[in-house]
Amino acid sequence: MVPASKFKRYLPKDYVELVDYGPFGKDYSEVGVKNMGTFKELVEEHPMCSGCWMAYYIKIIFAALPNPEDTVTIGTAGCGRLAISQAAVPFIYGNYGDQNAMASGITRAFRLRFPDRQKDVITIAGDGGMMDIGFSMTMHAWFRREKFTTIMLDNEVYGNTGGQESGMSIEGAVLKMSPKGKNFGKMPAMQLAITAGCVYVVKMSPTNINKSAKAIRRAIFAARKLGPTFIHVYTSCNIEYSIPTPDVFRDAKEMEKGRFAFEEFMTPEAKELFAVVESKKKREVS
Numbered sequence: 001m002v003p004a005s006k007f008k009r010y011l012p013k014d015y016v017e018l019v020d021y022g023p024f025g026k027d028y029s030e031v032g033v034k035n036m037g038t039f040k041e042l043v044e045e046h047p048m049c050s051g052c053w054m055a056y057y058i059k060i061i062f063a064a065l066p067n068p069e070d071t072v073t074i075g076t077a078g079c080g081r082l083a084i085s086q087a088a089v090p091f092i093y094g095n096y097g098d099q100n101a102m103a104s105g106i107t108r109a110f111r112l113r114f115p116d117r118q119k120d121v122i123t124i125a126g127d128g129g130m131m132d133i134g135f136s137m138t139m140h141a142w143f144r145r146e147k148f149t150t151i152m153l154d155n156e157v158y159g160n161t162g163g164q165e166s167g168m169s170i171e172g173a174v175l176k177m178s179p180k181g182k183n184f185g186k187m188p189a190m191q192l193a194i195t196a197g198c199v200y201v202v203k204m205s206p207t208n209i210n211k212s213a214k215a216i217r218r219a220i221f222a223a224r225k226l227g228p229t230f231i232h233v234y235t236s237c238n239i240e241y242s243i244p245t246p247d248v249f250r251d252a253k254e255m256e257k258g259r260f261a262f263e264e265f266m267t268p269e270a271k272e273l274f275a276v277v278e279s280k281k282k283r284e285v286s
Contacts, residue, residue, distance in 0.1 A: 018042075018088055024069045033063045033213040042068055046083035051245030053252060054153050054235035057206045058083045061124065061151065064213035065089070066220055071120040072106060074099045076134065078126035079160045079237070080153045097134030099123040100141040103148045120220055121148040127168035128158045131187055135167075142196035145227040149219045150198075152189065152232050159237035170259070175240060190263060193230040199267045200226075205234040205252045205260040215264070221277050222270045234260040 002025040008016050018024045022040035023031040031039045042062040048055035058080060065071050074092045075081040076099045085091045094102045103123045110119035123130075130138055130152040138150065156173065158164040163176030171185040193201045200222040206212040212233075219229035234255045236243055243251050256262070266274070 014088065018069075022088070023063075023065070028066065028217075031063075033060060033209045036063050036209075042089055043083060043087045046086050048079065048083050049239055051238050051243075051248045052079070053238065053248050054080055054155060055083050057153065057212070057233060057235050058087075058124070060206060060209055060212050061122075061216055062087050062089065064216040065120070066217055067118065067120060070118060071122065072110075074103050074106070074121065074123045076125050076129040077160065078129050078153075079155070080124055080126055080235075084124055097129050097132075098137055099125050099129065099134060100146075100150060101137040103150075104141050104144065104146045107146055107148045118224060120224065122151060122220070123148065124151045124153065126158075126160070126166075127152060127154045127156065128160075128166045131189055132167045139192070139196050142193060142198055142228045142230070145197055147223050147225075147227055149216075149223045149229045149231070150193075151216075151219075152230070153235045154189075154232060155235050155237035155240070156186075157237050157240045159240045163240045186259070189232050190230075190265070193228075193232075194265055196228075198228045198230045198265075199223075199270045200229040201232070201263075201265040202230075203232040203260060203263045205256040205262075207249065207252050207256055211262070218266075218270075218274055222266070222273060225273060226267070226269055 002019055003011055017040055043059050046055055068089055072090045073084055074094060075084050076094050077096045100123050103121050107121045154168050156169045157175055158166055165173055165175055165178040165182045167187040169182050171182055173182045190201055190203045200219055202215040215231055219231050223229045236251055238248050
């Protein structure tokens with residue numbers, strides 16, 4: 001939202017800078033991922049570890065938002081919330097694992113309170129918060145066809161609490177607090193999301209920022225009109241898996257060839273919606 005010029009001097013300086021130099025009220029072609037570094041971004045500083053691939057992807061999420069001034073993010077305990085909570089977008093910190101339950105209520109409240117204004121709700125959490133402790137609330141939000149986007153930052157470990165295995169760790173994974181190795185395989189999150197009714201689902205390793213941003217934007221656009229959407233993204237924990245900082249990108253590229261090879265599912269209704277939305281954007285740019 002762009003404030004009237006007479007009111008600018010009464011508003012917080014940070015907000016005014018996001019209007020004047022940042023993405024608030026701007027077209028995506030001006031402030032999207034292709035232009036990162038040329039405008040005031042929603043995430044500038046964060047306390048994540050050096051070389052953290054999760055922090056890199058979180059910056060992409062916020063740079064890809066269609067309407068950041070009308071977006072709310074919801075998260076829970078985990079590494080990701082350290083950067084998500086630093087963004088210039090309202091953030092709600094829920095009890096461990098209840099982020100999708102909270103998003104259900106907030107999405108419904110927004111539709112009642114702002115019937116003529118689009119408000120985007122996005123849950124962003126790690127594999128532990130999303131698929132272990134929050135599993136039931138994640139699934140039930142999808143079964144109920146709640147209209148918001150879910151993004152799982154999968155580092156395949158409880159990186160925030162010392163290195164325990166999660167449901168998303170691979171079979172045989174030996175970690176600091178799981179020294180005997182995990183004795184069952186990785187949960188099929190993508191298949192679960194499709195079965196539960198998500199209208200758009202992506203699994204990927206985010207090595208290409210344009211491809212990553214396109215998936216995020218598609219997920220948000222589909223959630224507005226059709227129902228729940230889900231992005232399952234690889235965000236390595238270079239600390240718990242002992243990946244040297246210079247090798248973090250190489251590791252992500254290797255994952256892209258294996259268990260995080262790009263997969264995209266969409267319902268016929270979602271495909272039709274994307275054709276309309278994306279062709280409209282192309283016409284606006286030309």
